[in-house]
Amino acid sequence: SPFSLFEYIHFVVKLLFYSSNHTLPNAIGYVKSKSLTIKSSLKDENSMPLEFTCRVLENKLKLIAGDEFWEENQQHSETKESVKVDNLPDKDEISRYISSKIPIVAYASEERFKDLFMSLKEESKLTSSYVIFIILSTLLASIGLLVNSAAVIIGAMILAPLMAPIVSFSMGLLRSQKALIYDSLKTILIGIVLALGASYLFSLAIPFTELTSQMQGRIHPSLLDLGVAILSGVAAAYAKSYKEIAQNLAGVAIAVALVPPLATSGIGLGRGDFLMFYQAFLLFFTNLVGISLAATVTFLFLGYSNALKNKLGFSLVFTTLLVISIPLYLSYKQIASTQQHIEKLTHTRFIVNSKYVIINSATIDKHEKYTTVDLSLFSRENLDRYDLEKLKEKIEHYYGNNLQIRVKIEYIL
Numbered sequence: 001s002p003f004s005l006f007e008y009i010h011f012v013v014k015l016l017f018y019s020s021n022h023t024l025p026n027a028i029g030y031v032k033s034k035s036l037t038i039k040s041s042l043k044d045e046n047s048m049p050l051e052f053t054c055r056v057l058e059n060k061l062k063l064i065a066g067d068e069f070w071e072e073n074q075q076h077s078e079t080k081e082s083v084k085v086d087n088l089p090d091k092d093e094i095s096r097y098i099s100s101k102i103p104i105v106a107y108a109s110e111e112r113f114k115d116l117f118m119s120l121k122e123e124s125k126l127t128s129s130y131v132i133f134i135i136l137s138t139l140l141a142s143i144g145l146l147v148n149s150a151a152v153i154i155g156a157m158i159l160a161p162l163m164a165p166i167v168s169f170s171m172g173l174l175r176s177q178k179a180l181i182y183d184s185l186k187t188i189l190i191g192i193v194l195a196l197g198a199s200y201l202f203s204l205a206i207p208f209t210e211l212t213s214q215m216q217g218r219i220h221p222s223l224l225d226l227g228v229a230i231l232s233g234v235a236a237a238y239a240k241s242y243k244e245i246a247q248n249l250a251g252v253a254i255a256v257a258l259v260p261p262l263a264t265s266g267i268g269l270g271r272g273d274f275l276m277f278y279q280a281f282l283l284f285f286t287n288l289v290g291i292s293l294a295a296t297v298t299f300l301f302l303g304y305s306n307a308l309k310n311k312l313g314f315s316l317v318f319t320t321l322l323v324i325s326i327p328l329y330l331s332y333k334q335i336a337s338t339q340q341h342i343e344k345l346t347h348t349r350f351i352v353n354s355k356y357v358i359i360n361s362a363t364i365d366k367h368e369k370y371t372t373v374d375l376s377l378f379s380r381e382n383l384d385r386y387d388l389e390k391l392k393e394k395i396e397h398y399y400g401n402n403l404q405i406r407v408k409i410e411y412i413l
Contacts, residue, residue, distance in 0.1 A: 029085040113304055116241060117171070124168035124183040126190055133161045134191045134259075138198040141263040148212035153260050160259040162191055166288060167236050170295035173317065176309035188288070195259060199266025211276075216365065218257075218264045219276050221283035222332035226325065229290025236291060237298035258287055282327060289321050338364050345375075345395075352390045355381045360410070375407045383409060 011028075040050035137159035144152030165187040172180030211219075261284035268276030293314075300308060308314055345362040358378040365372045373395065377383075383391075392405050 030083075031085070032082040034081070116304070120164075120168040120171050120240070121180060121183075123164035124172070124180055124187060126183075126187045130161050130187065130191070131194060133159050134194045135198050137161075137259050138195040138263050138266070139202060141260045142199045142202045142267060145212060145214050145218075145260065145263055145267065146206065146208065148214050150214065153214060153257075156259050156263075157257055162188065162258045163236060163291075165191070166258075166291050167240055167295050170233070170237065170292050171299055171304070173292065173310050173313050174296050174299050174305050174308060176313075181310075181313070192262065192284075195262040196266045196269065199263040200269045203267040203270025207270075214260075215264050215267070215276075218261045218283055219268075219279040220331060220335060221279060221286055221328055222335055223325065223328045224332065225283055226286050226290050226321075226328055229287040230294040232287070233291035233294025234298045237295035237302070241299070241302050241304075258284060261287070279331075282324065286324055286328060289317060289324060293317055293321055334366070338366070350391060350394055352383070352387045352394070355379065355383065355387060357383070357387075357391060370402045370404050373403050373405045375405065377407055377409045378412055379409060380412050382411070 034056045037053045137156045141156035165184045169184035264280035360376040363374045
């Protein structure tokens, strides 16, 4: 009883090329017993019920073989009976299972779905441990952002429990389970408020002015971030569906980075920088919507529902995705434009008051009211204030006004 066409192909390949492996795939059930009674399930009045018993007769077969055979197949008496039919369809599923075609990827049995559904139902609820880990992971992420430490931020990603209720929300959306949707959304929203509050209070307690590179990396969301969120949603749903790979969910949480953007948003609120708050929260919201949609479609593809039952809710989430794609596209376009300007500025030669100046490297960072340009310059001659003003005029003519230019000059002797 294979769950999917892929599993059937895998079994055939394993049977043909890996005969030394004696483990059976999940799609095969077996009963190991010395006595087995088989009864007919027919309920027709005109049919006679059929019942017969099979028994193992010990020591009735004599086998003559060499020593090498007996070394590889040692005789042992085993009276323990075993039954492995967990993954086979039960009596209520058989008719539906036989009448439908085998899916390409997976068939989710009712027993398998019950295990996953109960797990997601528990993870959708608000608990004290969820609140504690949200606050701890946010504070840890805030410290990592402040000290510009990627290792500390990764630790915060592992602690963050936000991925679980998002995946639960996706299943509720697929199967139109209102209680699951409500509990998941409540848990997610409370987690967002707690994360924003914790990072906001942290920024007030430890004031600072400089944006680290870890913060800057989370205030410029683009369509590429949406792609990361969608792929992470697929991976999260797939990992949650199979117990043997559920431990990979932590790796998915690291990849999508839910808490660091929230922490950056809260720090932006504490700084009074609305643009920083908006851009970082847009990144988080992009991850939230992208994961939800992708996980919903993945659960549908894996066979946990024969149809999308909450079409209205899915349409609302999909419409939200289309709406947030507009600023993401504009941000991506701006990032691409900025990168083109950086490439044009780098290694460009300027003549300033008859002096040659070479731009070795450049970085451009857009703020709400101005743009910061950091330049590393090479020059053979001394540059005074008047020369630098002329250089600024040339760059502003080249790039635009409202520039705040910072230069580092290296003289070539």
